[in-house]
Amino acid sequence: MAFNLRDRGADIWDKASAPGRIAIAGGAMIFAICLPFMGGTFLNTPISSYEAVLVYPVGLFVLMALGLNIVVGKSGLLDLGYVAFFAIGAYTMAILGTHTSLNFWEILPIGIGLAMLSGVILGLPTLRLRGDYLAIVTLGFGEIVRIVALNTMAIGGPNGIANIPTPPKFLSLEYTLQNQKAYYWTVLLLIFLVIWMIRRLSTRRPGRAWESIRQDEDVADLMGVRTLKYKIWAFAIGAAIGGAGGVVFAAKSMFVAPEMFTLNTSILILACVVFGGMGNIWGVITGAVILAYLPERIRFISDARLLIFGLTLVIMMNLRADGILPRKKREKSLHS
Amino acid sequence: MTKVLELKNVTMQFGGVTALNDVNLHVEKGEILALIGPNGAGKTTVFNVITGVYKPTAGDIVFNGNVSLVGKKRWQITEQGIARTFQNVRLFGEMTALENVITAGDVRSKSGFVGSLFGMPRSRREERENREKAMELLKFMGIDHSAHKLGKNLPYGDQRRLEIARALGTRPELLLLDEPAAGFNPSEKVALAETIKKIRDAGYTVLLIEHDMSLIMGISDRVAVLDFGTKIADDSPTVVQNDPRVIEAYLGVPADAS
Amino acid sequence: MDFSVLVDQFFALTIDGIALGFIYTLIALGYTMVYGVLRLINFANSEVFMLGTFATIMTSKNIFGYADDTEPLTGIKLVYTLLACLIISMLVCAITGVLVEIIAYRRLRKTGSNRLTTLISAIGVSIVISETVRILTSSAPANNPRLLDKIYLISYAGTEFHLFGIRFPVSAFEVRLDTLLVIIFAFLLLFSVDRFVKTTRLGKGIRAVSMSEQNSQLMGVNLNKVISSTFFIAGLMTGAAAFFYTTVYESTKFNVGFELGLAAFTAAVLGGIGNIRGAFFGGIALGLLEIYAATIFGTQWKAVTAFVVLVLVLLFKPNGLFGESLQQARV
Numbered sequence: 035m036a037f038n039l040r041d042r043g044a045d046i047w048d049k050a051s052a053p054g055r056i057a058i059a060g061g062a063m064i065f066a067i068c069l070p071f072m073g074g075t076f077l078n079t080p081i082s083s084y085e086a087v088l089v090y091p092v093g094l095f096v097l098m099a100l101g102l103n104i105v106v107g108k109s110g111l112l113d114l115g116y117v118a119f120f121a122i123g124a125y126t127m128a129i130l131g132t133h134t135s136l137n138f139w140e141i142l143p144i145g146i147g148l149a150m151l152s153g154v155i156l157g158l159p160t161l162r163l164r165g166d167y168l169a170i171v172t173l174g175f176g177e178i179v180r181i182v183a184l185n186t187m188a189i190g191g192p193n194g195i196a197n198i199p200t201p202p203k204f205l206s207l208e209y210t211l212q213n214q215k216a217y218y219w220t221v222l223l224l225i226f227l228v229i230w231m232i233r234r235l236s237t238r239r240p241g242r243a244w245e246s247i248r249q250d251e252d253v254a255d256l257m258g259v260r261t262l263k264y265k266i267w268a269f270a271i272g273a274a275i276g277g278a279g280g281v282v283f284a285a286k287s288m289f290v291a292p293e294m295f296t297l298n299t300s301i302l303i304l305a306c307v308v309f310g311g312m313g314n315i316w317g318v319i320t321g322a323v324i325l326a327y328l329p330e331r332i333r334f335i336s337d338a339r340l341l342i343f344g345l346t347l348v349i350m351m352n353l354r355a356d357g358i359l360p361r362k363k364r365e366k367s368l369h370s
Numbered sequence: 371m372t373k374v375l376e377l378k379n380v381t382m383q384f385g386g387v388t389a390l391n392d393v394n395l396h397v398e399k400g401e402i403l404a405l406i407g408p409n410g411a412g413k414t415t416v417f418n419v420i421t422g423v424y425k426p427t428a429g430d431i432v433f434n435g436n437v438s439l440v441g442k443k444r445w446q447i448t449e450q451g452i453a454r455t456f457q458n459v460r461l462f463g464e465m466t467a468l469e470n471v472i473t474a475g476d477v478r479s480k481s482g483f484v485g486s487l488f489g490m491p492r493s494r495r496e497e498r499e500n501r502e503k504a505m506e507l508l509k510f511m512g513i514d515h516s517a518h519k520l521g522k523n524l525p526y527g528d529q530r531r532l533e534i535a536r537a538l539g540t541r542p543e544l545l546l547l548d549e550p551a552a553g554f555n556p557s558e559k560v561a562l563a564e565t566i567k568k569i570r571d572a573g574y575t576v577l578l579i580e581h582d583m584s585l586i587m588g589i590s591d592r593v594a595v596l597d598f599g600t601k602i603a604d605d606s607p608t609v610v611q612n613d614p615r616v617i618e619a620y621l622g623v624p625a626d627a628s
Numbered sequence: 629m630d631f632s633v634l635v636d637q638f639f640a641l642t643i644d645g646i647a648l649g650f651i652y653t654l655i656a657l658g659y660t661m662v663y664g665v666l667r668l669i670n671f672a673n674s675e676v677f678m679l680g681t682f683a684t685i686m687t688s689k690n691i692f693g694y695a696d697d698t699e700p701l702t703g704i705k706l707v708y709t710l711l712a713c714l715i716i717s718m719l720v721c722a723i724t725g726v727l728v729e730i731i732a733y734r735r736l737r738k739t740g741s742n743r744l745t746t747l748i749s750a751i752g753v754s755i756v757i758s759e760t761v762r763i764l765t766s767s768a769p770a771n772n773p774r775l776l777d778k779i780y781l782i783s784y785a786g787t788e789f790h791l792f793g794i795r796f797p798v799s800a801f802e803v804r805l806d807t808l809l810v811i812i813f814a815f816l817l818l819f820s821v822d823r824f825v826k827t828t829r830l831g832k833g834i835r836a837v838s839m840s841e842q843n844s845q846l847m848g849v850n851l852n853k854v855i856s857s858t859f860f861i862a863g864l865m866t867g868a869a870a871f872f873y874t875t876v877y878e879s880t881k882f883n884v885g886f887e888l889g890l891a892a893f894t895a896a897v898l899g900g901i902g903n904i905r906g907a908f909f910g911g912i913a914l915g916l917l918e919i920y921a922a923t924i925f926g927t928q929w930k931a932v933t934a935f936v937v938l939v940l941v942l943l944f945k946p947n948g949l950f951g952e953s954l955q956q957a958r959v
Contacts, residue, residue: 112744114751159943166669169747170893171942174935177890181932231487238486238497242465242473249462256421258448258477258540267483297886301751308748341759347752352735355745 066222070215079330085214089286091326093221094279099306099322100228100315101275106304107312108241109268110248111161112169114300115176118156119149119273121295123280125183128195128290138201138209138285142278149277150270157269161262164251176300184292194291198284209285217286224278231271232315244268248313298340305343309350311357320359372399373435374544374575375420375452380429382412382419382599389415390426391599397544402566402576404586404607407596408619413579414457416596417546421454422447434543449477451543455533455550457579463522467513467532470521471504474539504539510572511535511565527558531565538569545569547578551585563589587611595619634923636786638799641919647807647876649915650814654869655892656899656907657821658725658862664838664902665858666737671750672728674889675757676721676863680870681880682761683720685772687713700777709775710875717874718867725863726856728753734852754885762882769881772874779805810872817868818908821861825904834858838902891918891934898941900948909949 047055069077073084098120105113126145130136136144160171184192200209201216209216235241243264246254255261284290302325310321325346329339350357375397382390389412397403405413418424420431422444431439439447453474462470479500481493508514511531516524524532530550537545547566551559563585570576580586586593586607593610595603597619603610610616634641658673688694692709701709732753736746786800825831833854836844845851873888874880895914899906917937922930941948 106744110744112747160939163942163946165744166747167942167946170669170897171939174890174939178932178935178939181929181935185928234487234489238493239476239479239481240483240486242469242476245465245469246462246473249464250460252423253456253460253462254473255444256423256448256454257474257536258445258453259473260445301755304748304751338759338763340755341763344752344755344759348732348749348756349752351745351749351752352732 063226067219070218077331079327082330083214085218087327087330089214089217089221090283091330092323093218093225094283095303095306095326096319096322097221097225097228097279098276098303099310099318100225100232101272101279102303103307103313103315103318104232104244104275105268105272107307107314107318108236108248109244109265110251111265111268112165112172113269113272114169114173114297114304115179116172116272116276116303117295117297117299118176118179119153119276120280120283120299121179121183121292122149122152123277124284124290124295125189125195125280126277127281127284128198129189131198131284132195137199138281142281145281146274146277149280150274153269153271153273154266156273157266161265161269173297173300176297180292180295180297183295190291192292194289194294196289198288198290200288201285211288214286217282221279221282224275224282228275229315240264240267302340302343305347309346309357311359314357314359317357317359321357373397374399374433375577376432376435377416377420378430378432380416380419380426380431382415382424383427389599390419392429393596393599393601395594395601395604397575397577398592399543399575400570400573401591402570402578402589404590404593405577405579405596406581406583406586406593410598411596412599413596414548415599417454417548417579420447420546421452445477448540448542451541452546453537453540453542453544454546455530455537455548457548457552459526459529459533461521461524461529461532461536464520466518466520467508467524467528467535468501468504468517470532470536471507471539472500474536475500475504475541477540507535507538508532510538510568526553530554534565534569538574542574544575544577547576547580549579549581551580551582559585583611629924630926631924634920636797636799637923639801640799641923642916643801643803643807643811645916645919646912647810647872647915648919649895649912650811650818651869651872651876651911652888652892652895652915653818653908653911654814654865654872655888656896656911657818657904658866659893660896660899660901660904660907661834661858661862663896664904665834665841665855666733668733668746668750669893670728670862671747671754671889672732672757673725673862673866674885674892675754675761676724676728676885677866677870677873677888677892678758678761678880678882678885679724680717680721680867681874681884682770683717683867684713684871684874685770685880687716688773688775691716694773694775696771696773698773698775701775706775713874714868714871717871718864721867721870722860722863724757725859725866729856729859734855737855758882758885765882767882769879772878772880774878776806776809776875781805781808806876810876814868814872817865821865822904824861830854830857887931887934890938894934894938894941897938897946898948903948906949 047058070085070088078084079087098116102113102116105111105116123145126148127138127141130141130144131138156172156175160168163171183189189195201220203209204216207216243254243259243261246257246259247261247264251261306322306325307318308321309325310319311317325343329336373396377393377395380390380393381388393416395416405416407413415424419426420439422439422442426440433439433450433452437450439450442450462473465473479496481490481496485493505514505517508517511534513528513531513535516528521529521532534547534550550566551562554562559582566576566578567589578590590607592605593603593607594601595610595613595616602615602619603613605613655673655677658676659670662668662670662673688709691712732749733746736749780802782801782803784801786798788795788797790796825834833844833849834857836847836849837851837854841851844854891914892911895910896907897910898914899908899910914934914937918930918933921933
């Protein structure tokens, strides 16, 4: 393709001076922060509340797509059970929120920690497998988590857990059902953190390790890259991000049930990564925003959303496997 | 004369096929040892067994007289100080030349994941040093002008040179070169021969698989010959060249065999 | 955990397990044969199966005009009706399989895409098929008219006797006509495929391609033809499984493919993916395991059995019982 959107963007960024870059980054951040106030414009969603949509699916899908991108896009590990980490985060919030006096901010690190731990536990035995087998095992893991949740009455069984407390007031900002802005900005904060983290890691040893694993794992091994260690780190970080999203989701929805964490969600997140441009932060964000927001905006495709995702996967893979904003094609040093 | 590497009675069997049969071989520090033999003799298998791609069915591989490599993980073997190139170029095509070499250099870094994430001083210092060293290696191999080109966009000759630079990036003691001259024209082969000598003179030990006899005879200190997985000769180039068994195995392969 | 039912009904459960196992084996062929020639997990196979179940029902309802409350058939009418359902199901699945290959996999194969890309395309196709059916059926289940009466050929209720105060149960034993027919015909089909692959020219082509795509092309094998034929045969087997499943279990839904597909895939992996005979053992083993586990732990855990077996096999014996391993580094 002669016109590469991502490289154009990268070009503008590289040519900008330091103040120029601050202006660009700052401008983008301010735009993102102001999004909840644009509900009165053409961006409004007809059926669900605009602000609620910004949190879920848009914001949380972006967050999860960034997490899955580290695993699939950067490291080339096909994880089809990503929703499991989201579920673990959500159930942690649900159980601790309803049974202890801990609040959202205290539960958040616990949820992240538990999700990360399960990422490591899952990864240790399975990351020795390659490609297809890893995909199937992770799919199995995702389903096992859901089925266990479904059949364990102690955590609500098929009825799930309700009455999850909302986060406490934060600097006079209230987290309520009607006013979802606070939730959105919390998610946005997490997204900014994750972007910072990914950019940091990409230009250093972990990023190089992940890239080399994705491009040619056997050779990476022979060049001294500790592939197993970094694969597990990729899983762990991805899981941590998924778990964080889950905690926020539970606090926002105030109710969790096994049917919310199905294989479909894993596939949807994967579609965001693939559609946007694997390995590339901006592509992934774009993909997630489009695929999460559009069905809410355009009612008639909402029921066929999953069908469109399936078609997206097939068409993208066959025609433009690199995504809308593919990773760099030109000679530039390792960016995100 | 220290033995950098020694293969002791190494046998490698794949199901019913014996690729290496009781091979005894050693590489002395600072020498250029050439490994030759007809196609299918097992030369690349030797490399694979040394670098841990395969575990030998029998025998031992000893590094620097006291470290057994058998059973070690591949990255551990690289960490010990052995690096290789490949018969078919296998670069990290979507990384730049510089990044390829920096990635190889990471094996020498002590900083871990957390250090990289939070930009700890040691991590930053290692990054800088690694980058400088990588540039030096690219200069050494004569490809520093392509430092920021993607591996897959380099011309073939530069790709081969980059593979060598990348292997050197792991700061090895022993460098394994698998048919480094494949696809080169005569003048490129002459340049490569000079480069290999330069590498040896810089302190590395080289074990090299090649088919081009004049290249080998010109730079090797010793030549080992494999045929059907068995070592049939191991001596100075001139002796090996006149060994009847070697001649029979090859049936007189012409000098420019690529 | 309840072992008493398992012991009391052991033989009866075993027959059920074997029948289920044969169904799994037939679907497993869909995965294992495609994996053999393409090194691709044919995700769409589960949805092809689902289409076959609907094809079976639609044949009896829309073509023959039977309804849910129709009386069971007898005699020659029974035979040709069932045969029609079987053959149509097999053909629908076979043709769908071939189309899936052409639309979703062929282009990627030609451009040499990596495994991840092809796998994602396979997942996409799977979703498209199941979602289309979901929308068309509005998620409602479809029932199969009971054309073949569920007759018990042998029925023995089991007994127990006491010796020295210890209770020795003798298991119940029953054989139902439909279960027996499934076992017999599935076995015949499997035997035919095995013979086909071993003796016919096309069959040898399939084996050649699964050993080495490049070399078989050099030996004059028409790659596209072999691959399309593989998908066709895999589809035939899956379609037969769909017919048997619908006859025994009598209903289907748009999402029936997922669980069965996963179980069948587990069976394929258990036997060694790429290995046709392995699929047979894997299928029977898994069928038995699932039935026993459901009896001991309760039916709600049945779905988990396949997953757990799958994960365990992949972790400890990725070669399966007879097959090849993906784990060798390629240098």
